[in-house]
Amino acid sequence: MNLRIHFSTGVPIYLQLMEQIKHAVETNAIRAGEQLPTIRKIAEELTMNPNTVARAYRELERDGIVEVRHGSGVFVAGQPSSANKTAEIRQAGEVLRSAIERGMALELSEAELRRVFEEELSRWQENVTPPRRQR
Amino acid sequence: MLWFKAWLETRWRFAFLAGSTLLIWLTPLWIPATGVHTSVPAARFWMVIQLASVLLFIFTAIFLAGSGINTQGMYTFTPGFHGSMLFTLSLPISRRRLLFVRAGLGALQTCVLVVIMVVYILHLRPETTSVLQALIYLTRTIVCTMAIYAFSVLLLCVLDETWHVSGAFLFWTIVFLLQSKFDWVARVSPLRGMSLNCYPITAPIPWTPVIASLALTGVFMWIAVVVVQRKEY
Amino acid sequence: MSDNLIDTSGLSKSYSGSPALRGLNLAVPRGSICGFLGRNGAGKTTTLKLLLGMLRPDAGQIRLFGEAMDSEASLIAARRRIGFVSEDKELYPFMNVGQTIRFTRALFPGWRRDLEEKYMELFRLPLMKAVPKLSKGMRTQLMLLLAMARGAELLMMDEPTSGLDPAMTEDILRALADLATVGQSTIFFSSHQLAEVEQICDRVCIIDQGQAVIDGDLDDLKSQYRRILLTFDGMPPSALASLTGVDHLRQRGRTASLLAHGNVDLLVDQARELGPTSVEVRPVTLKELFLDHVRGE
Numbered sequence: 001m002n003l004r005i006h007f008s009t010g011v012p013i014y015l016q017l018m019e020q021i022k023h024a025v026e027t028n029a030i031r032a033g034e035q036l037p038t039i040r041k042i043a044e045e046l047t048m049n050p051n052t053v054a055r056a057y058r059e060l061e062r063d064g065i066v067e068v069r070h071g072s073g074v075f076v077a078g079q080p081s082s083a084n085k086t087a088e089i090r091q092a093g094e095v096l097r098s099a100i101e102r103g104m105a106l107e108l109s110e111a112e113l114r115r116v117f118e119e120e121l122s123r124w125q126e127n128v129t130p131p132r133r134q135r
Numbered sequence: 136m137l138w139f140k141a142w143l144e145t146r147w148r149f150a151f152l153a154g155s156t157l158l159i160w161l162t163p164l165w166i167p168a169t170g171v172h173t174s175v176p177a178a179r180f181w182m183v184i185q186l187a188s189v190l191l192f193i194f195t196a197i198f199l200a201g202s203g204i205n206t207q208g209m210y211t212f213t214p215g216f217h218g219s220m221l222f223t224l225s226l227p228i229s230r231r232r233l234l235f236v237r238a239g240l241g242a243l244q245t246c247v248l249v250v251i252m253v254v255y256i257l258h259l260r261p262e263t264t265s266v267l268q269a270l271i272y273l274t275r276t277i278v279c280t281m282a283i284y285a286f287s288v289l290l291l292c293v294l295d296e297t298w299h300v301s302g303a304f305l306f307w308t309i310v311f312l313l314q315s316k317f318d319w320v321a322r323v324s325p326l327r328g329m330s331l332n333c334y335p336i337t338a339p340i341p342w343t344p345v346i347a348s349l350a351l352t353g354v355f356m357w358i359a360v361v362v363v364q365r366k367e368y
Numbered sequence: 369m370s371d372n373l374i375d376t377s378g379l380s381k382s383y384s385g386s387p388a389l390r391g392l393n394l395a396v397p398r399g400s401i402c403g404f405l406g407r408n409g410a411g412k413t414t415t416l417k418l419l420l421g422m423l424r425p426d427a428g429q430i431r432l433f434g435e436a437m438d439s440e441a442s443l444i445a446a447r448r449r450i451g452f453v454s455e456d457k458e459l460y461p462f463m464n465v466g467q468t469i470r471f472t473r474a475l476f477p478g479w480r481r482d483l484e485e486k487y488m489e490l491f492r493l494p495l496m497k498a499v500p501k502l503s504k505g506m507r508t509q510l511m512l513l514l515a516m517a518r519g520a521e522l523l524m525m526d527e528p529t530s531g532l533d534p535a536m537t538e539d540i541l542r543a544l545a546d547l548a549t550v551g552q553s554t555i556f557f558s559s560h561q562l563a564e565v566e567q568i569c570d571r572v573c574i575i576d577q578g579q580a581v582i583d584g585d586l587d588d589l590k591s592q593y594r595r596i597l598l599t600f601d602g603m604p605p606s607a608l609a610s611l612t613g614v615d616h617l618r619q620r621g622r623t624a625s626l627l628a629h630g631n632v633d634l635l636v637d638q639a640r641e642l643g644p645t646s647v648e649v650r651p652v653t654l655k656e657l658f659l660d661h662v663r664g665e
Contacts, residue, residue, distance in 0.1 A: 136475070139471070143467075229440055
């Protein structure tokens with residue numbers, strides 16, 4: 001498992017760790033039933049706070065992604081194949097790649113394109129959430 | 136380990152003082168050796184010795200107090216405290232203990248030098264001295280010198296280091312002046328207690344100045360502890 | 369049930385009339401690594417000195433390990449369980465490394481010989497070298513060794529990595545992470561290096577003008593705060609400033625930058641009602657959080 005944390009982006013570190021572990025599970029880098037590195041190992045490798053690692057593991061357990069077996073360690077929760085989203089992720093990557101190419105053809109800068117993307121994503125989230133008072 | 140640390144900090148100054156003391160005292164031995172004829176009568180010479188001895192006791196006490204009490208390794212005349220004070224203060228040692236170890240070692244060093252000087256004075260003395268008389272002289276000298284030492288410790292805890300030596304000398308000069316005017320001062324003065332003028336070697340123990348010196352030492356140290364405990368760093 | 373190793377309430381201290389601390393409330397729970405941030409002169413070193421008993425507070429209460437620090441005896445008992453690293457890392461000029469270690473060792477009955485050897489090997493400190501001849505990095509390592517080998521449950525440090533090169537900084541951070549993991553030590557340190565604080569701390573306390581303006585779990589803070597950028601056709605409406613949850617508002621031309629806290633979704637909705645041409649929501653870095661809270665306005 002190749003973990004990389006960006007400490008200074010403002011995104012909570014435990015969330016980053018959770019995302020990376022989830023991603024590793026989804027792409028089959030680590031399979032159901034396999035043991036995850038100990039808190040100590042991760043804290044040591046990334047030179048980070050062990051409490052934060054512990055928190056990530058706790059939340060992952062709460063979400064059902066991993067299970068903590070006291071005395072043995074932390075293991076990926078055994079789940080049927082629905083956890084494997086490798087194909088969907090590859091598809092989404094292709095879709096976005098073509099969107100980026102077309103955006104670049106409009107001569108937008110990377111930053112502008114990113115802003116448009118985030119704006120659309122927020123708008124989409126808004127439409128999906130329960131009805132609220134419209135403008 | 137605290138004693139060892141205090142020793143490491145003060146050993147050079149102690150060595151310097153021991154060396155210079157010995158040098159000064161050995162001076163009378165040179166004079167005949169160089170062939171310079173001294174027409175100084177023995178009695179006069181003896182008086183000079185007595186005066187010089189008192190001054191030297193005082194100076195020793197003040198100097199060694201300054202060497203021990205002022206902070207980690209800075210010379211007596213440099214103001215401000217050394218950064219390692221923060222390290223010391225973060226250790227689980229009471230301030231009283233810190234003060235006592237530093238003051239204690241300086242006191243021991245002072246006593247060592249006083250003993251050397253007393254032995255030498257007795258050696259110079261024209262008449263022979265009994266052991267008892269010698270011990271009496273030694274004891275009262277040490278006790279009175281300790282009063283001077285304790286006062287210096289107190290000054291160092293209260294004042295900035297730069298004022299210590301002048302402050303101490305000023306104080307004892309005032310005491311000296313007062314003791315010739317006021318009888319009660321003369322009776323309790325440590326300066327008189329160690330002086331051979333006032334209490335020759337043949338005299339019995341001068342209880343008043345000795346007890347007064349002990350009391351003064353106690354009082355000065357007690358105040359010093361209170362001051363140090365309330366100090367802010 | 370809180371198990372705070374450090375707990376202050378209403379801590380105040382003035383120096384000849386000018387206040388350094390005005391009612392500081394600080395809580396450091398057991399097992400956390402807490403970063404203490406503030407501008408120069410905001411009161412960080414004063415706080416550390418008060419916690420260790422080098423200064424006496426004018427008002428307020430200090431509890432260490434749950435015990436009130438109201439006498440010299442209680443302070444001495446606490447110091448047996450605390451390791452301190454001062455800002456200038458000064459040790460005794462008349463000793464060498466070995467003597468300094470022996471000196472400190474003699475004062476702590478709970479001294480951990482195994483930790484001493486571990487860190488001696490890790491840091492490779494020269495035993496016979498006089499302390500003043502050590503580089504700042506090595507002095508930091510020595511002080512860290514002295515603080516950790518005594519078996520301290522709580523480590524207090526004043527700018528531990530200042531003046532150190534990146535490699536040594538990483539070594540120190542790794543040692544701290546290790547202490548928190550294996551030794552379950554609690555670490556409280558002041559720092560100007562925000563990047564390091566973000567890397568190693570799970571709690572952060574920001575002090576400004578003698579008071580704590582932020583005190584909490586770092587990841588939680590990052591979850592609760594957002595930067596919202598709004599661009600308008602004309603000047604941004606003044607109503608923006610009075611929206612609930614706006615901690616800080618800055619305007620540049622037609623763009624308003626909000627530091628928002630709490631119910632960010634609601635705030636974004638309300639902001640949209642004011643008719644911006646674009647809305648952008650971004651996470652907040654520790655640097656932004658710091659600067660926006662200590663600008664002293």
